[in-house]
Amino acid sequence: MAGNSSRKGAIRKSSKRPQAGSGGQVRRGLEGKGPTPKAADRPYHKTHKAEEYKKREAKRAGGGSGGKRRTSDAEWIAGRNSVLEALREKVPITSVYVADNTERDTRLREVFRLAAENGVGLMEVSRTELDKLTDKAVHQGIAARIPPYEYADPNDLLEAAALAAEEPLIVMLDSITDPRNLGAIIRSSAGFGAHGVVIPERRAASMTASAWKTSAGAAARCPVAQTVNLNRQIKAYQDAGCFVIGLAADGDLTLPELVADADLVNGPLVLVIGSEGDGLARLVAENCDRLLSIPMAGVLESLNAGVAASVALYAVAEARARR
Numbered sequence: 001m002a003g004n005s006s007r008k009g010a011i012r013k014s015s016k017r018p019q020a021g022s023g024g025q026v027r028r029g030l031e032g033k034g035p036t037p038k039a040a041d042r043p044y045h046k047t048h049k050a051e052e053y054k055k056r057e058a059k060r061a062g063g064g065s066g067g068k069r070r071t072s073d074a075e076w077i078a079g080r081n082s083v084l085e086a087l088r089e090k091v092p093i094t095s096v097y098v099a100d101n102t103e104r105d106t107r108l109r110e111v112f113r114l115a116a117e118n119g120v121g122l123m124e125v126s127r128t129e130l131d132k133l134t135d136k137a138v139h140q141g142i143a144a145r146i147p148p149y150e151y152a153d154p155n156d157l158l159e160a161a162a163l164a165a166e167e168p169l170i171v172m173l174d175s176i177t178d179p180r181n182l183g184a185i186i187r188s189s190a191g192f193g194a195h196g197v198v199i200p201e202r203r204a205a206s207m208t209a210s211a212w213k214t215s216a217g218a219a220a221r222c223p224v225a226q227t228v229n230l231n232r233q234i235k236a237y238q239d240a241g242c243f244v245i246g247l248a249a250d251g252d253l254t255l256p257e258l259v260a261d262a263d264l265v266n267g268p269l270v271l272v273i274g275s276e277g278d279g280l281a282r283l284v285a286e287n288c289d290r291l292l293s294i295p296m297a298g299v300l301e302s303l304n305a306g307v308a309a310s311v312a313l314y315a316v317a318e319a320r321a322r323r
Contacts, residue, residue: 075146077209078139080107086144086209087114090217093144096120099127102141111142120144149207152223154233157196158240160223161268164195168242168268169316172198174230174284175275176305179205183214184306185273190215190222192313193320198225198233234287237270244288246272246280247312249302251291255312258292259319266323269316273309 077086077093084107086093096115102108115122125133127141134143161168171189176182182197182205189197205211206226212219227233234244243264245253259265272288274280279302285291294303294311303311 074148075209076134076137077144077146078134078137078142080105080111080140080142082209083142083144084111084114086146086213087111087118087120089213089215090118090220091144091209091212092146092220093118093120094147095123096142096144097123097125097130097133099125099130099139099141101127108142146209146212149212149219149224151207152196152225154198154225154227154236157198157223157225158237161195166193166195167266167320168270169194169313169320170196170198170237170242170270171309171313172230172234172244172270172272173200173204173305174246174272174280175200175204175278176273177203177205178276178305179208179211180214181205181276181304181306182207183211183216183219185309186211186215186222186224187218188306188310188313190218192310192317194222194313196223196225198227198230200230201226201228231283231287234270234272234284238289240268242268242270243290244270244272245290245292246285246288247274247294247308248280248285248291249293251293253290253292255292255294255315259315262319262323265316265319271309271312271316273305276305 074094077083077091083093083096093115096111098108112122114120130139130141130143133145137143157170158168171185171194173182173185176185176199182199186197199206207219207224215222238244245258271292272280272284274284280288280291292312294308296302302308
């Protein structure tokens with residue numbers, strides 16, 4: 001009869017009598033294993049994997065506060081004119097990607113020619129894949145990939161001057177946000193003998209494709225360094241013996257006075273350029289040894305940051321050349 005406990009096979013027989021309590025035969029399995037490890041300590045947890053990836057990237061890029069550091073990712077230049085201009089200006093392109101069945105016009109043929117001359121690889125991909133690579137930018141069937149920029153350490157610029165047996169000439173930028181201004185200042189810095197450019201890590205233009213193009217290839221010759229704290233780096237340069245001068249419309253030192261002072265212009269010098277709209281930040285201006293103004297004719301109050309940097313660097317370079 002169903003449910004009858006006396007029916008043969010209704011109760012599973014065991015050679016051992018069951019023990020009372022929850023422990024039973026698996027008491028050892030119920031013992032505590034200690035506190036749960038942190039997520040970063042668990043090899044298969046995503047947090048642990050993310051930390052390991054960061055460590056590998058830091059090691060590959062130079063790591064720590066010294067050495068070179070890379071930008072977080074590569075960048076894409078999309079469009080026929082943009083890619084062609086980048087190749088003409090010697091932007092360090094690693095590969096050019098062309099979509100299937102893209103119409104070959106004169107611009108595209110010149111891209112192919114320049115890529116071949118400069119040893120840049122050509123990759124043919126589907127239009128869908130190119131859309132994904134460029135995040136659906138208007139690429140006109142062609143895009144170029146540039147590698148992450150390798151930033152120098154600010155102290156490397158002093159070492160470069162020492163190796164060249166020259167007095168340091170360094171340009172620092174306070175919150176320059178236009179990458180074209182950054183590129184123009186790098187170009188002027190390279191042209192007038194500066195040993196490098198220092199930019200803040202945050203709230204400032206970085207070495208994008210636009211900055212590379214505007215520098216006209218000078219970014220390959222003039223190192224660009226990043227610093228976490230501009231004011232702290234100014235004090236570090238002062239401790240190293242540099243005289244720090246900030247460009248300001250109301251400066252107490254004029255450019256002719258600077259170039260006339262042989263001891264000042266020929267010694268270790270740092271020029272600090274303010275942002276396009278607001279100029280130097282208050283604390284940055286206070287930390288400078290002197291504030292420099294460029295005399296202007298007429299009612300024009302100030303110059304564009306890139307132009308002001310070029311004028312000041314030219315004057316310093318000419319004064320040093322006459323010593």
